[in-house]
Amino acid sequence: xxxxxILKGLPSYIFNISSLEYVDLFNNSLSGSMPVFYNxxxxxxxxxxxxxxxxxxPEKIGSLTSLKILKLSENMLTGNIPKQIGNLTSIEDLELAxxxxxxxxxxxxxxxxxxxxxxxxxxxxxxGSIPPSIFNISTLEILALQQNLxxxxxxxxxxxxLLNLQMLFLYFNKLTGQIPTSIANASQLTVIExxxxxxxxxxPxxxxxxxxxxxxxxxxxxxxxESPNQELTFLSSLTNCRHxxxxxxxxxxxxxxxxxxxxxxxxxxxxxxxxxxxxxxGVIPPGIGNLTSLQTLDLSNNKLSGFIPETVGxxxxxxxxxxxxxxxxxxxxxxxxxxxxxxxxYLSNNMLTGPIPECLGEIGSLRLVSLASNKLNSTLPSNxxxxxxxxxxxxxxxxxxxxxxxxxxxxxxxSKIDLSYNMFSxxxxxxxSGCRSLEFLxxxxxxxxxxxxxxxxDVRGLIELxxxxxHLSGxxxxxxxxxxxxxxxVSGNRLEGEIPDxxxxxxxxxxxxxxxxxxxxxxxxxxxxxxxxxxxxVWDVMKxxxxxxxxxxVLVAVVIVFIWRxxxxxxxxxxxxxxxxxxxxxxxxxxxxxxxxxxxxxxLLGRGGMGSVFKATIADGMEVAVKVFNLQMEGATxxxxxxxQILSSIRHRNLVKILGCCSNPEFKALILAYMPNGSxxxxxxxxxxxxxxxxxxxxxxxxxxxxxxxxxxxYTVVHCDIKPNNVLLDEDMIAHVGDFGISKLFENGEVAVxxxxxxxxxxxxxxxxxxxxxxxxxxxxxYGILLLEMFTSKRPTDDMFKGEMxxxxxxxxxxxxxxxxxxxxxxxxxxxxxxxxxxxxCVKSVFDLAMKCLAYSPEERVNMMQVVAALQKIKARxxxxxxxxN
Numbered sequence: 001x002x003x004x005x006i007l008k009g010l011p012s013y014i015f016n017i018s019s020l021e022y023v024d025l026f027n028n029s030l031s032g033s034m035p036v037f038y039n040x041x042x043x044x045x046x047x048x049x050x051x052x053x054x055x056x057x058p059e060k061i062g063s064l065t066s067l068k069i070l071k072l073s074e075n076m077l078t079g080n081i082p083k084q085i086g087n088l089t090s091i092e093d094l095e096l097a098x099x100x101x102x103x104x105x106x107x108x109x110x111x112x113x114x115x116x117x118x119x120x121x122x123x124x125x126x127x128g129s130i131p132p133s134i135f136n137i138s139t140l141e142i143l144a145l146q147q148n149l150x151x152x153x154x155x156x157x158x159x160x161x162l163l164n165l166q167m168l169f170l171y172f173n174k175l176t177g178q179i180p181t182s183i184a185n186a187s188q189l190t191v192i193e194x195x196x197x198x199x200x201x202x203x204p205x206x207x208x209x210x211x212x213x214x215x216x217x218x219x220x221x222x223x224x225x226e227s228p229n230q231e232l233t234f235l236s237s238l239t240n241c242r243h244x245x246x247x248x249x250x251x252x253x254x255x256x257x258x259x260x261x262x263x264x265x266x267x268x269x270x271x272x273x274x275x276x277x278x279x280x281x282g283v284i285p286p287g288i289g290n291l292t293s294l295q296t297l298d299l300s301n302n303k304l305s306g307f308i309p310e311t312v313g314x315x316x317x318x319x320x321x322x323x324x325x326x327x328x329x330x331x332x333x334x335x336x337x338x339x340x341x342x343x344x345x346y347l348s349n350n351m352l353t354g355p356i357p358e359c360l361g362e363i364g365s366l367r368l369v370s371l372a373s374n375k376l377n378s379t380l381p382s383n384x385x386x387x388x389x390x391x392x393x394x395x396x397x398x399x400x401x402x403x404x405x406x407x408x409x410x411x412x413x414x415s416k417i418d419l420s421y422n423m424f425s426x427x428x429x430x431x432x433s434g435c436r437s438l439e440f441l442x443x444x445x446x447x448x449x450x451x452x453x454x455x456x457x458d459v460r461g462l463i464e465l466x467x468x469x470x471h472l473s474g475x476x477x478x479x480x481x482x483x484x485x486x487x488x489x490v491s492g493n494r495l496e497g498e499i500p501d502x503x504x505x506x507x508x509x510x511x512x513x514x515x516x517x518x519x520x521x522x523x524x525x526x527x528x529x530x531x532x533x534x535x536x537x538v539w540d541v542m543k544x545x546x547x548x549x550x551x552x553x554v555l556v557a558v559v560i561v562f563i564w565r566x567x568x569x570x571x572x573x574x575x576x577x578x579x580x581x582x583x584x585x586x587x588x589x590x591x592x593x594x595x596x597x598x599x600x601x602x603x604l605l606g607r608g609g610m611g612s613v614f615k616a617t618i619a620d621g622m623e624v625a626v627k628v629f630n631l632q633m634e635g636a637t638x639x640x641x642x643x644x645q646i647l648s649s650i651r652h653r654n655l656v657k658i659l660g661c662c663s664n665p666e667f668k669a670l671i672l673a674y675m676p677n678g679s680x681x682x683x684x685x686x687x688x689x690x691x692x693x694x695x696x697x698x699x700x701x702x703x704x705x706x707x708x709x710x711x712x713x714x715y716t717v718v719h720c721d722i723k724p725n726n727v728l729l730d731e732d733m734i735a736h737v738g739d740f741g742i743s744k745l746f747e748n749g750e751v752a753v754x755x756x757x758x759x760x761x762x763x764x765x766x767x768x769x770x771x772x773x774x775x776x777x778x779x780x781x782x783y784g785i786l787l788l789e790m791f792t793s794k795r796p797t798d799d800m801f802k803g804e805m806x807x808x809x810x811x812x813x814x815x816x817x818x819x820x821x822x823x824x825x826x827x828x829x830x831x832x833x834x835x836x837x838x839x840x841x842c843v844k845s846v847f848d849l850a851m852k853c854l855a856y857s858p859e860e861r862v863n864m865m866q867v868v869a870a871l872q873k874i875k876a877r878x879x880x881x882x883x884x885x886n
Contacts (some may be wrong), residue, residue, distance in 0.1 A: 002132060003249065004226075005288070012018065012701075014037075015038060016039050018039060018040060018041065018042070019040075019042055020037060020040040020042065020043055021040075021042050021043060021044050021045070022036060022043075022044065022045045023043065023045070023046050023047065023048075024045075024047040025047060025048050025051065026047040026048070026049050026050055026051075026071070027049070027050040027051075028050075028346070029051065029052060030048075030051040030052065030053065031051070031052040031053065031054065031652065032052045032053065032054065032055075033053065033054065033055045034048060034055065034057060034058060034072065034075070034077065035048070035057075035063075036058045036060045036061055036063075037064065038060045038063045038064065038290075040064070040548065041063075041064070041066060042066050043064050043066060043067060044066050044067060044068045044069070044090075044622070045067075045068060045069040046064070046067060046069065046070050046071070046191055047069070047071045047074070048071065048072050048075070048598070049068055049071040049072060049073040049074050050074040050075075051074075051075055052075065052076060053075040053076065053077060053078045054075070054077065055077065055078065055079070056077065056078060056079030056082075057072065057078070057079070057081060057082055057085070057096075057101075058082070059082045059084045060084075061082065061084060061085060062082065062084025062085060062086070062087035062088065063087070063176075063226060063712070064088065065087060065088060065089065065090060066090055067088050067090060067145070067420070068090055068091060068092045068093070068323070069091075069092060069093040070088070070091060070093070070094050070095070070131040071093070071095045072095065072096050073095045073096060073097040073098050073099070073119070074097065074098040074099075074593075074598045075098075075099055076099065076100060076223075077096070077099040077101060078085065078099070078101065078102065079102065080099065080101070080102060080104075080106075081096065081101060081105060081106055081109075081120070081126075082106070082185065083106040083107075083108045084108075085106065085108065085109065086106060086107075086108020086109055086110075086111045086112065087108075087111075089111065089112065089113065089114070089695075091112050091114065092113055092114050092115060092116045092117070092139075093115075093116060093117040094112070094115060094117065094118050094119070095117065095119040096119065096120045096123070097119050097120060097121045097122055097144070098122045098123075098125070098593060098594075098598045099123050100123060100124070100125060101120065101123040101125065101126055101331050102123070102125035102126060102127070103125075103126065103127070103128070104126070104127060104128030104129070105120070105126065105128070105131055105134070105443040105734060105741065106131070107131045107133055109131060109133070109134055110131055110132075110133020110134055110136060110137065111133075112137060112228050113137065113139065114139055115137050115139055115140060116140060116141045116142070117140075117141060117142045117144075117146070118134070118137075118140065118142070118143055119142065119143075119144035119145045120143060120145055120148070121142070121146040121147050121148070121169060121590075122146070122147045122148075122590065122593065122825070123147075123148055124147060124148060124149070125148070125149065125718055126145075126148040126149060126150065126151060127148065127149040127151065128150065128151065128152070129150070129151065129152035129153075130145065130150050130152065130154070132155045132158075132668070133195035135154075135155050135157075135161060135162060136161045136351075137161070137162075138161050138162065138163055139164060140162055140164060140165050141164050141165060141166045141167070141188075142165075142166060142167045142169075143162075143165060143167070143168050143169065143170075144167070144169040145169065145170055145173070146169040146170060146171045146172050146173070146193065147171070147172040147173075147594065148172075148173055149173065149174060150170075150173040150174065150175060151173070151174040151175065151176065152175065152176065152177075152236060153175070153176055153177030153178075154175065154177065154180050156179065156180045156181075156182060157180070157182050157545065158180050158182055158183060159180060159183040159184060159186045159805075160182050160185050161183035162185075162186040163185075163186065163187070164391060165186045165188060165189055166189060166190050166191070166211075167189070167190060167191040168183075168186075168189060168191065168192050168193070168194075169191070169193045170193065170194050170197065170562075171193045171194060171195040171196055171197070171216065172195070172196045172197075172198050173196075174197065174198060175194075175197040175198065175199060176197070176198045176199065177199065177200065177201075178200060178201035178202075178724075179194065179199050179201070179203065179204055179217075179222075179347070179614065180198065180204070181204040181863065183204060183206075184204060184206055184207070184208045184209060185208070185244060186209070186216065186754060187208060187209060187210070187211070188211055188695055189209050189211065189212055190211050190212060190213045190214070190243075191204075191212075191213060191214045191748065192209075192212070192214070192215050192216070192217075193214070193216040193218045194216070194217050194218055194220070194247070195217060195218040195220070196218070196219040196220075196789060197219075197220055199217075199221065199784060200220075200221045200222065200223070201222065201223060202222065202223050202224065202234070203217065203222050203223075203224060203234040203249070204234065205233075205234060205237040205881060206234065206237055206238060206241065207237035207238065207240040207241070208240070208241075209241060209374060209454070210240055210241060210243075211241075211243060212238075212241040212243065212244055212580060213241075213243050213244060213245050213246070213265075214244075214245060214246040214247070215238070215241075215244065215246065215247050215249075216246065217248070217249050217252065218248050218249060218250045218251050218252070218274070219250075219251040219252075220251075220252050221252065221254055221583065221728060222249070222255060222706045222878050223251040223252075223254050223255055223256065223557065224252075224255040224256060224257040224278070225255075225257030225258070227256070228256045228257065228258075228279075228281050229258060229281070229282075230256075230257055230258065231257060231258050231259075231260040231424065232255070232257040232258065232259065232260060232280070233260070233623070235260055235262065235263055236260050236262040237264075238266060239262050239265040239267075240264055241266075242267050242269070243267060243269060244266060244267040244269065244270055244272075245269050245270060245271045245272070245293075246271060247266070247270060247272065247273050247274070247275075248272060248274040249274070249275050249278060249297065250274045250275055250276040250277055250278065251276065251277045251278075252278050252298050252690070253278065253279055253730045254279065254716055254860045255278040255280065256279050256280070256281070256626065257280060257281070257282065258280070258281055258282035259275075259280060259282055259283075259285055259304075260285070261285045261287055262287075263285050263288060263291075264285055264286070264287015264288055264289070264290040264291070265287065265290070266291060266392055268290070268291065268292060269293055270291050270293055270294060271293055271294060271295050271296070272294075272295065272296045273291065273294060273296070273297055273298070274296065274298040274300065275299055275302070276298045276300040276301050276322065277300070277301040277302070278302055278304070279302060279303060280299070280302040280303065280304060281302070281304065281305070282304065282305070282306075283302045283304065283305060283306035283307075283309075284299065284304055284306065284309055284323075284328075285309070286309040286310075286311045286463040287311070288311060288312065288314060288315075289309065289311025289314035289315060290307060290311075291315065291800075292314060292316070292317065293317060294315050294317060294318050295317055295318060295319050295320070295341075296318070296319065296320040297315065297318055297320070297321050297322070297323075298320065298322040298823055299320040299323055299326070299617045299670050300323060300324045300325050300326070300346065301324070301325040302325075302326050303326065303327060304323070304327065304328060305326070305327045305328065305329065306328065306329065306330075307328070307329060307330040307331075307333075308323065308328055308330070308332065308336070308347075308352075308705070309333075310333045310335040311335070312333070312335060312336055312339065313333070313335030313336060313337070313338035313339060314338070315339055315437060316338065316339060316340050316341060317341050318339050318341060318342060318861055319341050319342065319343045319344065319365075320343065320344040321339070321342060321345055321346065322344070322346045323343065323346065323347050323350070324327070324346040324347055324348040324349050324350070324370065325348070325349040325350075326349070326350050327350065327351060328347070328350040328351065328352060329350070329351045329352065329353070329368045330352065330353065330354075331352070331353065331354035331355075332347065332352055332354070332356065332357055332371075332376075333357075334357045334359055336357065336360075336851070337359035337360060337362060338359060339714065340363065340365070341365055342365055342366060343365050343366060343367045343368065344367060344368040345360075345368070345369050345370070345371075345478075346368070346370045347364060347370065348370040348371060348372040348373050348374070348394065349372070349373045349374075349376070350373075350746040351374065351375060351376045352371070352372055352374040352375065352376060353374070353376065353377065354375070354376065354377065355376065355378030355379075356371065356376055356378055356380065356381055356384070356395075356400075357380075357381070358383060360381065360383075360384060361381055361382075361383030361384045361386045361387060362383065362386075363387075364386075364387065365389075366387050366389075366390055367389060367390060367391045367392070368390075368391055368392045369387075369390065369392065369393050369394065370392070370394040370395045371394070371395050371398070372396045372397055372398070372418065373396070373397040373398075373401060374398055375398065376395070376398040376399065376400055377398070377399040377401075378400065378401075379400065379401055379402030380395070380400060380404070380405070380424075382405055382407060385405060385407035385408055385409075385411060386407075386410065386412045387411065388410055388411065388412060388413065389413050390411055390413060390414050391413055391414060391415050391416070391651070391731070392414070392415065392416040392417075393411070393414060393416070393417050393418070393419075394416065394417075394418045394540045395418065395419050395422065396418045396420040396421050396422070396442065397420070397421040397422075398421065398422055399422065399423060400419070400422040400423065400424065401422070401423040401424060401425065402424065402425070402426075403425060403426035403427075404419075404424060404426065404428065404429055404448075405423070405429065406429045406431040406596070407431075408429055408431060408432055408434070408435065409429075409431035409432065409434025409435065410434065411434075411435050411438075412434065412435065412436055412437065412567065412651070412712070413437050413650075413651040414435050414437060414438055414651075414673075415437050415438060415439045415440065415651060416438075416439065416440040416441075416738060417435070417438065417440070417441050417442070418440070418441075418442040419442065419443050419446065419545060420442045420443065420444040420445050420446070420466065421444070421445040422444075422445075422446055423446060424443070424446040424447065424448060424451075425446070425447040425448065425449065426448065426449065426450075427448070427449065427450035427451075427453075428443065428448050428452065428453055428467075428472075429453070430452065430453035430454070430455040430457070431455075432453065432456065433453070433455035433456065433458040433459055433460070435459060435461065435845045436460070436651075436652065436712060437461060437652055437653070438459050438461060438462055439461050439462060439463045439464070439653075440462075440463060440464045441459075441462065441464070441465050441466070442464070442466040443466065443467050443470065444466045444467060444468040444469050444470070444489070445468070445469040445470075446469075446470055447470065447471055447876065448467070448470040448471065448472060449470070449471040449472065449473065449613070450472065450473065450474070451472065451473060451474030451475070451477075452467065452472060452474065452476060452477055452480075452490070452495075453477070454477040454479050455479075455658050456479065456480060456775070457477060457479025457480050457481075457482050457483060458479070459483070459654055460482075460483065460484075460704070461484075461652070461653030462483045462484070462485060463484065463485065463486050463487070464485070464486065464487040464488070465480075465483075465485055465487070465488050465489075466487070466488075466489045466538060467489065467490050467493070467575060468489040468490060468491040468492045468493070469491070469492040469493075470492070470493055471493065471494060472493040472494060472495060473493070473494045473495065473496070474495065474496070474497070475495065475496060475497030476490060476497065476498075476500060476519075478500050478502075480500065480503075480505075481500045481502045481503035481504065481505055482503060483503070483504060484504060484732075484734075485504040485505075485739040486507075487502070488504070488505075488508055488512050488559060489511070489512045490512065490513060490516070491511065491512065491513060491515050491516070492515045493515075493516050493517075494516065494517045495513075495516040495517065495518075495519055496516070496517055496518035496519060497518070497519065497520070498519075498520055498521050498530045499513055499519055499520070499521035499522070499525050499527065500521075501521060501636050503521050508525075509524070509525075510524065510525050510526035510527075512525075512668065513525055513526075513527065514526075530804070535538070553703050556740060559751035564848075567750060568653060582879070585618075585659050585660030585671060586661065586662070587618055587660050587661070587662050587669075587671055588662060589662055589667045589669075590662065591662075592616060592618075592626055592628070592662055592669055593628070593823075595615040595616035595618045595624075596615070596616045596626060599612075599614055599628070600614075603615045603616065605678070606679065606725070608725075608739070610629055610630060610633055610636045610639045611627060611628050611629040611630040611633075611636065611637070612627075612628055612630070613625055613626065613627045613628070613672075614626045614628065615674060616671075618671070622641050622676045624659060624671050624672065624673065624674050625671075625673065625674045625675065626669050626671055626672070627643075627669060627670045627672060628667075628668075628669045629668045629669065631666070631667070631668060636668075637668065640663070640668040640670070643660075643670060643739075644661060644663075644670065646717055647670070650693035650708075650709065650717065652704075652705055652708045652709075652734055653704075653734070654704050654705035654726060654734070654735060654737060655705050655707075655708070655709075655736060655737055655738070656672050656673060656675070656737065656738035656739075657672065657673040657736075658670060658671070658672055658673075658735045659671045659672060660674060668722055672678070672738065673730075673736070674734060675728035675729055675730050676730065676731050677728075677729035677731065677733060678728065678729060679724060679725050679726075679728055679729070680724040680725075680727040680728070680729065680735065680790070681723075681724035681725045681727075683729070684724055684789060684790065684793055685724075685793070689827065690790075691828070692828055692839060692842065692843075692878055693875075693878055694733060695790050695791060695828075696846075696871060696874060696878060697733070697735075697841075697873045697875070698727070698729070698733070698735040698790070699786075699787060699790060699846070699871055700721070700868065700871045700872065700875065701734055701735035702727055702735050702737055702783065702786065703783065703864055703867045703868045703871055704868060705735075705736070705737040706719065706722070706737070706779055706780075706783060706864045706867075707864040707865055707868050709779075710776040710779065710863065710864050711863070711864065711865055716775055716776060717736065718774055718775060718779055718856055719779050719782075720744075720774055720779070721739060721760055721763070721782070722737070722763060722779055722782035722783050722786055723760050723762075723763045723782065723785075723786065724786065724789060724790075725739075726738055726739040727786075761787050762785065762795065762796030762797045762807075763782040764778070764781075765777065765778040765781035765782065765858070766781075766856060767858055775858060776863070776864070777859070777861050777863075778858070779863060779864075780853045780861045780862065780863065780867070781853060781854055781858075781861065783853055783864070783867065784808075784849075784850045784851070784852075784853025784854040784861075785807065785808070785850075785854070787846055787847075787849065787850040787853065788807050788808065788811050788847070788850050789807070790825075791824060791828065791843055791846050791847065792807070792811065792823050792824065792825055793825035793826065793828075794807060794810075794823075795807075808851075808854050809849075810823060811823055811850070812851060814847075815844070815847055815848070815851070818838055820843055820847065824840070828843070829843060835879040838877070838878075838879050839878065839879065841877075842874055842877055842878050845870075845874045845877075846871075846874060849862075849867065849870050849871070849874070852866075853867065
């Protein structure tokens with residue numbers, strides 16, 4: 001009979017169809033015990049994968065002796081694998097991955113003489129030795145036993161029968177002993193992954209495996225040479241593997257040995273060569289430059305000596321170069337600047353001397369640069385500040401000198417700068433406020449003088465600031481109290497005046513202020529108390545200083561306006577392409593599935609038009625949010641590409657931070673910072689409650705994010721979908737704007753474009769619906785709706801808004817009738833509150849601002865710079881009793 005393909009439902013009569021040959025229930029939401037079609041002796045293919053079946057695998061499964069394919073992966077099955085599965089003597093494909101199976105593998109699996117695919121990975125609880133009989137199944141093509149608790153050793157003759165084996169996955173287990181040399185007899189092998197076990201002994205000669213493409217042996221206890229001065233001969237044997245693309249042997253700390261010159265003869269298809277933390281000695285062979293397809297070269301944390309070969313300049317596709325923590329000497333070769341794709345450059349903890357090559361500033365793809373703990377002795381090349389997409393710059397513990405240029409303001413994306421333990425001098429430039437994404441700044445142990453620039457308080461995302469052991473004078477600017485600093489030190493300077501005791505300074509101890517000349521303040525800082533206010537003679541001095549200060553500020557304002565206008569007349573060159581994803585964590589689909597418990601509903605954070613967001617724990621233990629795109633939806637791939645492009649170019653405290661991605665033709669996901677307090681939507685429309693100050697703070701956070709996107713980013717970014725669901729709250733209730741799937745990046749001076757993308761109903765500006773026209777004014781309109789929703793707790797799509805009545809008209813009428821109390825969110829303002837009138841007036845000011853955002857004509861709306869300024873004024877008027885908000 002023809003095949004019966006069942007997609008939905010599970011009618012009882014199908015269990016009694018004796019002639020049934022094919023059942024496909026893949027990727028439904030079926031639950032309960034796993035069904036067994038034991039009345040269908042002719043059943044050949046059974047697909048029950050990607051459901052929610054629970055319980056154990058029934059022993060009756062052994063009665064289906066005609067089965068050729070059995071797929072039970074991605075369910076919640078528990079218990080042991082029944083030994084009756086060994087009765088399925090016709091089986092060719094047996095897949096039990098991503099369940100919660102436990103116990104040992106039954107020896108009877110060795111009876112399955114026709115088995116081609118056997119996969120039980122990511123069960124976590126399967127244990128015991130792997131039955132040797134499995135390695136005698138000559139038909140096996142794929143053996144996947146990874147991420148379980150298998151122990152014991154591998155049979156010494158395991159490779160002699162596996163003549164058809166193509167892929168061997170045994171990683172993330174507890175296997176011991178040596179890797180059998182007989183594995184080289186499995187001549188069809190393309191992938192070997194034995195990483196994260198406890199294998200010992202030497203690495204076998206894999207030279208006979210001419211089809212080998214990927215070899216991963218990392219995190220074991222393997223050795224490579226009998227003495228430290230001998231060559232790693234197994235690397236020479238791999239030169240026969242002309243299809244090799246990935247060679248990862250890192251974290252085998254007892255390997256020893258020297259890199260042979262033959263490394264340069266490895267496959268020209270090699271993309272990844274990772275041999276970090278292997279106690280490798282000797283020099284880096286010049287032939288390394290022959291590996292022209294390399295994208296990652298990691299030889300860090302070894303005992304390499306000699307010079308960095310000039311031939312590295314030939315590696316034009318390398319994105320990640322890690323040579324840190326070795327004993328390398330000499331200059332940083334200028335040839336390195338030819339690596340035009342370089343994103344991560346780590347040369348720290350060596351003995352490098354001489355200058356930092358000027359040409360580094362010409363590698364526009366650079367994101368992470370660490371040259372720390374060397375003996376570099378030049379000034380800082382000025383064009384290093386041309387790297388507008390640089391995220392981290394670590395030059396600590398060298399002999400660098402000179403002044404810090406005002407051009408540091410160009411590093412708008414940088415989040416970490418560490419120049420400590422050098423000989424930099426001069427003033428700390430006030431232009432450092434241009435580093436809007438800066439979170440960590442360490443200038444300690446230098447010779448900086450002058451005062452701490454007040455503009456430092458404008459770097460809103462700053463978390464750690466260390467200015468200790470310099471020659472700084474003057475007072476600590478009170479502008480720093482506005483920052484969310486968690487670590488701060490100005491010890492060992494010549495500072496004077498009062499130590500602020502507000503904002504984050506309430507959490508600092510005396511250690512932050514030790515060894516200064518004349519600081520005063522509260523007793524817990526272990527300084528003298530401050531004296532009485534200055535006498536009138538001070539005012540005599542001030543009458544001369546203040547006019548000069550005002551003139552200076554006017555001149556600065558004129559210069560800023562001139563620069564801004566010049567910037568408008570000289571937009572970025574056309575055709576410039578943003579590099580996406582350099583420096584991100586690349587996470588595999590398998591790791592994402594494991595970290596989300598196979599996309600379990602318990603880990604689901606939310607669903608959207610293009611996919612779902614899950615909470616996940618990835619391999620390094622980090623909690624993240626994973627946005628998985630539904631590629632069956634039209635436009636999902638485009639949405640992934642758009643969001644990747646934009647998130648790769650933006651850095652701001654109030655934007656959701658992207659950590660990495662996973663992208664292949666069948667699966668695309670973004671790895672984002674996890675926000676434990678969820679979305680603003682949930683806080684506004686549940687039993688949770690936000691007080692007035694919290695709502696204003698969140699409104700300011702969102703406004704700052706949009707101000708950055710509209711006015712401060714290299715190119716204008718229009719979000720296109722501002723709504724509470726896309727505003728996420730971290731552990732400190734700081735708001736972060738996310739979801740850039742339909743956003744637009746404007747280049748070449750564009751101010752508006754037309755699109756057919758759909759924004760969310762209720763939040764989209766009128767011109768979007770009528771003309772498909774998007775601009776920054778459209779985001780302003782959506783923000784205005786967001787403000788109304790935040791302070792009324794009414795969605796713009798509420799049933800009460802029909803016909804001519806909208807949330808805008810509703811609030812607008814209340815403003816006209818002076819009836820704000822009738823529309824304000826329940827519980828936000830109480831008549832019993834002594835500050836009732838003041839708080840209600842603040843709400844009215846918010847609604848007035850919202851109406852300016854909601855003007856029908858885009859040209860009449862305010863911009864986000866004006867919104868931020870208005871909200872800051874409103875916040876200053878809110879009466880508070882809690883010092884946290886002062």
